[in-house]
Amino acid sequence: MDFLFLWLVSFVIGFWINKKLRQWKNLPPGPWGLPVVGYLPFFDRNSPHLTLTKLAREYGPIYSIKMGSIPTVVLSDHKLIREAFAKEDFSGRAPLYLTHGIMKGNGIICAEGALWKDQRKLITTWLKSFGMSKHSLARDRLETRIASGVNELIQNVKETTGKPINLTEMVTNSLGNVVNDIIFGYKYPQNDKTWIWFRQIQEEGCHEMGVAGVVNFLPFLRFFMPSIKVTMEVLTRGQAQTHRLYASIIDKRRKLIGIPQPEKASYAAHENMFNEHPQGHIKCISYSKHSSNSEHYFDPDVLHASKDECILDNFLKEQKRRYDANEDSAKYMSDEQLVYLLADMFGAGLDTTSVTIAWYFLFMALYPEEQECVRKEIMTVCPDETDIDHAKLPYMMATICETQRVRSIVPVGIPHGCVQDTYLGDYRIAKGTMVVPLQWAVHMDPSTWEEPEKFRPSRFLDEDGNLLKPQEFIPFQTGKRMCPGDELSRMISVGLIARFFKTFKLRLASDPPTEEEMMGKVGLTLSPPETKYFCDLI
Numbered sequence: 001m002d003f004l005f006l007w008l009v010s011f012v013i014g015f016w017i018n019k020k021l022r023q024w025k026n027l028p029p030g031p032w033g034l035p036v037v038g039y040l041p042f043f044d045r046n047s048p049h050l051t052l053t054k055l056a057r058e059y060g061p062i063y064s065i066k067m068g069s070i071p072t073v074v075l076s077d078h079k080l081i082r083e084a085f086a087k088e089d090f091s092g093r094a095p096l097y098l099t100h101g102i103m104k105g106n107g108i109i110c111a112e113g114a115l116w117k118d119q120r121k122l123i124t125t126w127l128k129s130f131g132m133s134k135h136s137l138a139r140d141r142l143e144t145r146i147a148s149g150v151n152e153l154i155q156n157v158k159e160t161t162g163k164p165i166n167l168t169e170m171v172t173n174s175l176g177n178v179v180n181d182i183i184f185g186y187k188y189p190q191n192d193k194t195w196i197w198f199r200q201i202q203e204e205g206c207h208e209m210g211v212a213g214v215v216n217f218l219p220f221l222r223f224f225m226p227s228i229k230v231t232m233e234v235l236t237r238g239q240a241q242t243h244r245l246y247a248s249i250i251d252k253r254r255k256l257i258g259i260p261q262p263e264k265a266s267y268a269a270h271e272n273m274f275n276e277h278p279q280g281h282i283k284c285i286s287y288s289k290h291s292s293n294s295e296h297y298f299d300p301d302v303l304h305a306s307k308d309e310c311i312l313d314n315f316l317k318e319q320k321r322r323y324d325a326n327e328d329s330a331k332y333m334s335d336e337q338l339v340y341l342l343a344d345m346f347g348a349g350l351d352t353t354s355v356t357i358a359w360y361f362l363f364m365a366l367y368p369e370e371q372e373c374v375r376k377e378i379m380t381v382c383p384d385e386t387d388i389d390h391a392k393l394p395y396m397m398a399t400i401c402e403t404q405r406v407r408s409i410v411p412v413g414i415p416h417g418c419v420q421d422t423y424l425g426d427y428r429i430a431k432g433t434m435v436v437p438l439q440w441a442v443h444m445d446p447s448t449w450e451e452p453e454k455f456r457p458s459r460f461l462d463e464d465g466n467l468l469k470p471q472e473f474i475p476f477q478t479g480k481r482m483c484p485g486d487e488l489s490r491m492i493s494v495g496l497i498a499r500f501f502k503t504f505k506l507r508l509a510s511d512p513p514t515e516e517e518m519m520g521k522v523g524l525t526l527s528p529p530e531t532k533y534f535c536d537l538i
């Protein structure tokens with residue numbers, strides 16, 4: 001009996017070890033890490049993308065690494081990234097604490113499976129119907145909406161001529177209103193206190209998410225480390241405040257377009273929210289690190305309504321249709337999902353575009369001869385303000401592409417998650433693996449880009465001056481989850497840059513940033529050093 005038992009135990013253990021060995025054998029190569037924390041202690045905290053890129057040069061275009069508790073596969077070859085992200089198996093999100101724990105898989109960026117597919121289809125359809133496609137009749141209307149935000153910026157900059165200015169902040173404020181208009185159908189008045197308060201929450205959120213990076217991989221740390229506990233509180237408080245502000249805007253828009261809230265769509269966390277003030281205004285609490293910003297109530301009547309289509313209107317109409325028809329898919333259209341979706345769209349749309357433009361202006365100020373070429377092209381090809389079309393501006397497009405290559409604003413990419421056991425080439429990738437498309441390594445690979453650290457827009461042009469589209473250039477990633485806002489961001493960038501350089505010459509108001517500063521600050525995105533500029537009227 002004892003013998004039989006021992007034999008059975010040895011058989012099971014042997015079988016398990018054999019299975020694990022076969023699994024390991026098929027894993028991509030990679031460095032060993034420590035128990036529990038994996039490779040985390042060996043990362044350059046300020047530039048994790050550089051650590052990952054160094055490992056890519058050592059282990060090749062696909063390697064595996066343990067990030068705390070999360071098995072990770074890092075891809076640094078554009079063909080492998082394209083192959084993986086075209087597959088359903090890699091269409092999930094990485095199992096990070098911030099995406100799954102704080103965002104709870106809601107919205108679109110952190111969503112997976114049926115919810116993600118449903119919301120992605122809606123968003124892409126709506127963005128196209130607003131004019132975000134190359135050959136659509138609505139495109140002119142969208143161009144006009146963008147132009148109105150840009151003209152506001154130009155007016156504000158004109159008023160500062162002769163003084164050094166924080167151009168990035170001004171761009172973000174004006175672009176913020178373009179994005180508000182497209183998403184919510186509202187704009188904030190200039191210097192509105194709720195808008196300033198809200199921007200500060202966003203800014204602090206982006207910073208704290210960078211600080212909280214390690215919690216993604218070792219979530220238990222939030223119970224032990226006081227500093228991480230504080231960061232988590234800041235993040236969840238900021239999120240709750242953002243959602244309440246959005247709920248107030250949703251309420252106003254529902255009244256404006258005459259679509260009542262379906263009873264079953266209500267969000268329990270927001271019940272009684274409007275009873276805190278006699279006019280139903282919501283409280284904006286004084287924000288932790290910004291004591292300058294006093295507590296106040298948000299009066300939605302200050303907002304300027306847009307007559308054009310917006311994401312919010314479309315959601316409210318579709319929500320009502322699905323709830324009225326008692327469709328099963330109404331479960332994807334709750335008010336809770338709506339606030340997460342709006343927050344995702346705002347964050348994904350504004351931060352990325354304004355950081356890209358901030359880098360762009362910095363490079364244009366550092367390379368005045370490139371700035372001059374861009375200006376010459378605009379003046380020659382688009383003398384009329386209403387006829388700004390990126391297809392006619394290859395040189396400008398090349399300078400934008402080169403900016404996005406030399407400073408990938410999401411240097412480690414936005415990771416995906418593997419939703420079932422699968423293979424990539426000969427390698428086995430297990431369900432739950434985080435898959436990192438290492439943009440920095442792809443965009444700085446010396447075998448693709450000669451002297452990759454140099455800013456050289458001509459690499460995006462052929463000998464006839466036409467814009468090239470190298471397969472190795474993937475700032476918006478590729479495949480099933482590729483950025484649905486790529487064309488919108490292009491329209492915004494081109495509309496802004498063309499009008500800006502028709503009006504101003506840009507130059508630095510202080511010493512150029514050091515080489516180290518030019519590597520950028522890692523947060524949610526890789527942002528340029530703070531820089532002051534002079535904008536001289538032409």
Ligand code: HEM
Nearest residue numbers: 108109348349352353356414476477481482483484485489
């Ligand atoms: C320069 C500007 C931008 C850059 C560099 C950028 C980059 C990216 C990247 C790398 C992803 C991840 C794709 C993936 O997971 O495979 C992404 C996703 C996304 N972007 Fe953008 N983006 C930009 C602007 C915008 C704009 C203007 C919008 C819309 C208003 C937008 C909306 C989104 C959304 C909703 C997702 C999530 C897609 C999904 O998970 O299915 N982005 N973006």
